Amino acid sequence: MPAMLRYALDLCDAEFGILFEYRNEIRFHASFTLGIPTAFQDWLNDSGTFSVSDQTGLGRMLTQRAAINIMDVKSESLYRSVDPLRFATANLGGARPFVAIPMLAVYWLVGAFTIYQQSVRPFSEDAFR
Template identity: 80%
Template sequence: MVDETELSPRERQIAERYAAGCSYQDIASDLHIAPSTVRTHLATIYRKLEVSSKVELAGRLDGVAASPRSDVDHAAIISELALSLEEALSREKALSEVLRIIGASHGDLSLVMPAILRYALDLCDAEFGILFEYREHKRFRASFTLGIPTAFQDWLDENGTFSVSDQTGLGRMVSQRAVVNIMDVKSEALYRTDDPLRFATADLGGARSFVAIPMVAADRLVGAFSIYRQSVRPFSEDALRSAQIFAAQSVIALENARLIGKSGQR
């Protein structure tokens, strides 16, 4: 087994779960920490144990000796690259699985959307996500949610289809037809007003960093794919690319459901 002095108790917990196949989100939920904290620990673990893959990590945990390294900085670079590669492979695997679910769902959005949100939250290190359907004139309805705090979910349920102001993330997304990436929802002037959506997002949902991605079909806005972090951690370009991929898959699923619905009415 690994020397007791090499890993802290928390690092050992994370290493064992990751080597066993758990995702960042699974580990974060199990240990009550943020997914980004899991990744930070894993980078340290890879560096300490001088491993460059999940397979090597599992081996080290089983007592296999580390390969000799000549330079600590070199090992750090290798560990970071290894984690980045594994994350890229996870994105590819998630996308393949989402496409498989869409193909097998026969238009059943209740099977597809939770899976898409689950993969998006995992790969983007986010705590909760919402798929909003757009109802024209800057009105939205939260059709699917995952991981959302109960108070925020209750607010969405009570309000049903609601209008958003131009200053909100969703309102700006409608006007700009572009991704809106907010570093801290509490730092904007809108938070110091009585805007109901911003209050619900920040105070009921505990959200801090937020991104809204327009879902567009044939130049028509059909919804917003939004993910939230409960700490101030702006979404990186890599995270945004991942989220945009899942937003695009959500559009495909919605359009498939619409077409299947029309076909069934004939």
């Protein structure tokens, strides 16, 4: 899995990525990270397994069972709320564009690859093929 995340970062020209394990009942755990800023890594370590709201990228991915592409995490109203995951993603990670790609076993969600860029620019079309 780490090699797949490294490949995805290269393909998407992204600064960092996270491999999340899905722990049921809207809970996720960051099992592997690559290139992540220290402050965001510390937040993930302190959080352990955490819940997501249905407005976050991971929450939407969970509901839709499809890749979610957010052009700028700071432009959504969720950023102006008190959602801890969005705050950590944007302020501690410096993330702007974000993609969450579900890992499915038949119909069951087992995890997600998340890819982050730190400047507002679209992901390459090749990333979604």
